[in-house]
Amino acid sequence: MTTPHTPGLHPVGDAARPIPPASVxxxxxxxxxxxxxxxxxxxxxxxxxxxxxxxxxxxxxxxDLSYLGSYGTRGVGYDxxxxxxxxxxxxxxxxxxxxxxxxxxxxxxxxxxxxxxxSRGFGIVALVDTDxxxxxxxxGHLRVSAADDLEVVLERTRTNIAVLxxxxxxxxxxxxxxxxxxxxxxxxxTPVVLQVPEHVQVRKVDMSTELQILAYHxxxxxxxxxxxxxRAL
Amino acid sequence: MTTPHTPGLHPVGDAARPIPPASVxxxxxxxxxxxxxxxxxxxxxxxxxxxxxxxxxxxxxxxDLSYLGSYGTRGVGYDxxxxxxxxxxxxxxxxxxxxxxxxxxxxxxxxxxxxxxxSRGFGIVALVDTDxxxxxxxxGHLRVSAADDLEVVLERTRTNIAVLxxxxxxxxxxxxxxxxxxxxxxxxxTPVVLQVPEHVQVRKVDMSTELQILAYHxxxxxxxxxxxxxRAL
DNA sequence: TCTTGTGAATCCCTTCACAGCT
DNA sequence: AGCTGTGAAGGGATTCACAAGA
Numbered sequence: 363m364t365t366p367h368t369p370g371l372h373p374v375g376d377a378a379r380p381i382p383p384a385s386v387x388x389x390x391x392x393x394x395x396x397x398x399x400x401x402x403x404x405x406x407x408x409x410x411x412x413x414x415x416x417x418x419x420x421x422x423x424x425x426d427l428s429y430l431g432s433y434g435t436r437g438v439g440y441d442x443x444x445x446x447x448x449x450x451x452x453x454x455x456x457x458x459x460x461x462x463x464x465x466x467x468x469x470x471x472x473x474x475x476x477x478x479x480x481s482r483g484f485g486i487v488a489l490v491d492t493d494x495x496x497x498x499x500x501x502g503h504l505r506v507s508a509a510d511d512l513e514v515v516l517e518r519t520r521t522n523i524a525v526l527x528x529x530x531x532x533x534x535x536x537x538x539x540x541x542x543x544x545x546x547x548x549x550x551x552t553p554v555v556l557q558v559p560e561h562v563q564v565r566k567v568d569m570s571t572e573l574q575i576l577a578y579h580x581x582x583x584x585x586x587x588x589x590x591x592x593r594a595l
Numbered sequence: 596m597t598t599p600h601t602p603g604l605h606p607v608g609d610a611a612r613p614i615p616p617a618s619v620x621x622x623x624x625x626x627x628x629x630x631x632x633x634x635x636x637x638x639x640x641x642x643x644x645x646x647x648x649x650x651x652x653x654x655x656x657x658x659d660l661s662y663l664g665s666y667g668t669r670g671v672g673y674d675x676x677x678x679x680x681x682x683x684x685x686x687x688x689x690x691x692x693x694x695x696x697x698x699x700x701x702x703x704x705x706x707x708x709x710x711x712x713x714s715r716g717f718g719i720v721a722l723v724d725t726d727x728x729x730x731x732x733x734x735g736h737l738r739v740s741a742a743d744d745l746e747v748v749l750e751r752t753r754t755n756i757a758v759l760x761x762x763x764x765x766x767x768x769x770x771x772x773x774x775x776x777x778x779x780x781x782x783x784x785t786p787v788v789l790q791v792p793e794h795v796q797v798r799k800v801d802m803s804t805e806l807q808i809l810a811y812h813x814x815x816x817x818x819x820x821x822x823x824x825x826r827a828l
Numbered sequence: 829t830c831t832t833g834t835g836a837a838t839c840c841c842t843t844c845a846c847a848g849c850t
Numbered sequence: 851a852g853c854t855g856t857g858a859a860g861g862g863a864t865t866c867a868c869a870a871g872a
Contacts, residue, residue, distance in 0.1 A: 380815065384841060390807040392788060408853070417788040421856095428855055436854045437850045453807055454814025461806070468705035473802065474702045481803055483810065514724055523809055525802075546816070547809040549802065553627060554652040563803040563812045569758075569782065570714055571704065572798040573694070574623040576756055576780040577716065579796045581615065581687025583779070583850060617863060641831065654834095655864060661833055669832040671870045 381452065383428040389449050391416045392423065396446045408439040455483040462488035462521040464536060465528035466496055466506055469551055473525065474501050487519040509536075513543045526550040615686065618659040622682050624649045625656065629679045641672040688716040695721035695754040696770060698761035699739055700730055702784055706758060707734050720752040742769075746776045759783040 382388070395415035399407055409427075413420040425431065427445075430452045434440045450456055463470050466489050474489055489501055492509040499506055507515045516524075525546045533552040540548060543565050546562045553570050614622070632640055642660075645812055646653035659664065660678075663685045667673045683689055696703050699722050722734055725742040730746075734740055740748045757778045761769050766785040771809040773781060774795055781797045784790055786804070789797050 371780065373709055378815075379809070382841075386808055386811050390804040391788065393800075393807075394803075395788065399737065409855095410853085415788065416788070419843070421845090422841090424853090424855060425842080432855065434854050435850065436848070437852045441855070453811045455807065455810060457814060459806070459813075460610065468708045472701035472705040506672040522813060523806065540665050547813045549783060549805050549809060555624065555628065555648065557650070561816070563809055567800055567802060567805055569800060570627075571620065572782050573692070573717055573799055574620055574626075576782060576796055576798055577688060577690075577692050578614070578619050578686045580692075580780045581690060582611075582789055585792070615863070625865070642833095643831085652865070653831095654866075657831090657833060658864080665833070667832050668872065670830045672831070 379429075380589050382548065385429055386453070388416065388418060388426055388455055389430075389453060391418075392426070393446065393449050393453070393455075396442055396449070399568055404437045404442050407442050407445075409434070409517070412440070412509055426434065427552075432557045433528045457483065457522055459484045460487040460521045461525055462490060462516060462519065463487065463525045463527060464490045464509075464512075464540070465526065466491045466501060467527060467529075470525075470527035473527065473551075474504070484523075488515050490515060513537055516543050516545065523547045523549065526552055528552065530554055535538075541576075611685075614662045614664075618662055619716055621649065621651060621655075621687070622663075622686060624651075624687075625659070626679065626682050626686070629675055629682070632680065634674050637675050639672050640675050640678075642667070645673070683715070690716065692717045692756055693720040693752060693754050694718065694756045694758055695723060695749060695752065695756045696760060697742075697745075697773070698759065699724045699734060700760060700762075701761035703758075704734055706760065706784075707737070717756075719756055721748050723748060742796045745772055749773075749776050749778065753779065756780045757784065759785055761785065763787055 379496060392412060395412060397409070399412075399415065405577040409420045409424045416423065424434075427440075430448055433448050461484055461500055463474050463486060466474060467523055470489070470491075474486060486502070486504065489504050489506045491506050492510055496506050497508045514520075522545070524540050524547070526533060526537065526540075530552050533550070533554045534556060537548065537550075537556045538558065541558055541562055548558070548562065548564045549558070550556055550564055550566050551568075553566075553568050556564050560566055582594055601772060612778050616744070616755050625645060628645060632648065633647075642653045642657045646656040649656065660673075662684075663681055666678055666681050691818075694717055696707055696719060703722070703724075707719060719735070719737065722739045723742055723745055724730060724735050729739050730741045749757075755778070757773050757780070759766060759781055760768060763785050766783070766787045767789060770781065770783075770789045770791065774791055779795045781789070781791070781795065783797055784801075786801050788798075788820075791797055
């Protein structure tokens with residue numbers, strides 16, 4: 363190791379060292395597992411138990427947690443409540459995130475209607491569409507804004523995350539407007555590779571890709587409907 | 596290379612060596628990029644062009660394609676049509692995949708209504724729900740079946756992929772029934788870690804996790820709404 | 829000359845194994 | 851004695867750099 367700072371200090375906040383991407387993704391899973399455990403009344407949890415609930419190896423869980431600091435007690439385990447707070451803090455979930463849904467077709471409407479999806483720290487603050495027949499209608503408890511006013515709406519609602527649910531054909535154009543308007547976190551449900559400047563984070567949710575990956579594995583395991591091939595296993 | 600088979604032969608099928616998971620995921624992206632290019636009339640494409648369209652490094656693209664075989668021409672590039680077919684074959688998309696959507700709430704209905712989502716090779720063959728008020732209604736061109744008949748419906752429709760859109764609380768129980776009924780490919784939209792036997796493939800689509808990952812990066816880049824912290828970059 | 833295909837090097841992620849603390 | 855936290859080992863994945871071939 364060549365890091366010059368004293369180890370073990372600076373457990374959180376400040377200019378914390380970055381958490382590996384793979385760990386960040388799993389921390390969100392641990393958080394959900396902890397919520398379940400807390401709901402059941404669990405107060406203390408071991409790395410083994412939590413790892414099982416999250417579907418990972420216990421040493422991986424401990425290594426993931428070690429990026430945040432030392433929040434467990436040797437010989438005992440972790441305090442579920444405390445660990446939840448620490449993970450939340452590390453992920454930035456103690457701040458409030460204002461989400462705008464851009465495009466309220468079938469999918470956008472479904473997302474807007476699922477308050478469960480938007481858990482702690484996230485709130486939908488705007489719905490935007492181009493379709494005159496939905497503009498100014500109410501979905502959930504929000505009025506749909508006109509796409510023409512996109513920039514104004516984002517500004518007024520202080521949106522810091524945009525969820526993109528527009529048709530494929532216009533996705534890049536809408537994305538460009540979002541970036542231009544200062545949005546730097548985008549969750550895209552469109553199956554296009556969005557071209558964005560470096561400082562903008564894009565995450566993609568893509569059912570089509572996931573289905574194709576499933577198909578690949580199933581296809582390797584055995585031909586799906588035609589003649590049975592491999593019988594072993 | 597130590598592979599004993601003659602190179603260039605066995606372009607597909609048989610007992611092909613496995614493609615690394617990371618590559619499989621990207622191959623689906625290349626496929627989509629190729630479709631766009633083909634739609635524009637492109638016939639030949641270089642690794643550089645295709646890599647740009649897919650948002651990856653060109654040597655990574657070439658390495659990914661090398662797992663399938665040698666389908667390019669040195670000094671020239673790839674034939675878009677031909678490459679598309681080869682990738683499709685490698686992913687098993689030439690077979691037909693029958694998808695059942697389990698749970699037709701807001702989200703399930705939105706997915707059922709998006710024929711665009713279910714691209715080549717995939718077709719929705721069944722919709723299943725417990726709600727008496729939706730059973731036997733038509734969504735898209737399909738009649739919703741009763742969850743009680745799940746096993747019969749899966750059998751009759753020869754479903755080989757199930758999409759799980761049921762409420763969190765019942766997700767594991769429904770998943771167990773799917774597995775028991777012989778389904779071994781599941782795409783889950785529920786934010787739970789499903790416990791399944793080894794031979795069952797589960798992929799998760801999870802908006803909540805993606806939002807939290809975005810939050811983490813935004814939170815590190817700068818405090819989102821409170822005082823500005825880091826100004827550099 | 830141009831672009832592919834691929835060993836080699838590098839980087840990152842996961843697992844192992846155990847020291848260190850309760 | 852028990853469980854966490856972590857160096858070290860091992861395994862993938864990505865990038866580099868260039869030989870091979872049109």
